[in-house]
Amino acid sequence: METGISRASQTARSGTGRYDVEGYLDAIEGVTSTFRKAIEAYVNSGPNMGCWQYARSMAEQIGLIDDMRQVIEMDVVPKSAAGPLLAEMLNPQTGVGRLLQDMKRQVTGFAIEAGFSGPDRRVPRSMIAGIHALSDEACAAVRALTEHCRACCLAEQASGDAESEERVAWHESEADRVSTQLVKTILADDTLTVECKLPLTQLVEEIDRVADYAAAIENGFQARGTELVRNADGQRAH
Secondary structure (H helix, E strand, O other): OOOHHHHHHHHHOOOOHHHHHHHHHHHHHHHHHHHHHHHHHHHHHOOOOHHHHHHHHHHHHHHHHHHHHHHHHHHHHHHOOOHHHHHHHHOOOOOHHHHHHHHHHHHHHHHHHHOOOOOOOOOOHHHHHHHHHHHHHHHHHHHHHHHHHHHHHHHOOOOOOHHHHHHHHHHHHHHHHHHHHHHHHHHHOOOOOHHHHHHHHHHHHHHHHHHHHHHHHHHHHHHHHHHHHHHHHHHHHO
């Protein structure tokens, strides 16, 4: 089966600017898929050494993405009409890379926890469906973000896909709703000790933060696109 990361490797080697960007965005979707699988494994089985496999996989994927980012910055951004938007997307401090690093940090945390907690550490069965729903919304927000970046950067236009923009905000809002309900459920559950409630609450908040990051990146990307449109309109007016 061909994965997002294998498609990314193939398109990155194609040597054209369009496929470099396509490969970069496919690779981001590959990392998002690995993140989702890692959460599913953690929630269903608790901390176990399998978490290290996901952590290593994400590190390798993000390493490839960083290599691709450098190629795009050097070879594509200067030649593309969408260069400023690409630069915004690639910015390691405010762009998609920041989001990927947070995903990797979370999954690495699962792996580290496996070395310090016992085999009985589990997410309560009654909360598994809710946490799966939360991770679905967080990952959907990331996918909507990459689709908006794809629409803007490959079409070389600043306006992009309004539907993709709205989907990022919608999934972020849904993630907030689900996470708020989960936290209320955790805190109100008298069968859980404080020692159990704290890590569960943290898990929910960390997954929700992925959606928050996606929305923040989307806002910055959209603001940059609006600025470019305004500048272009001003130049035409003169």
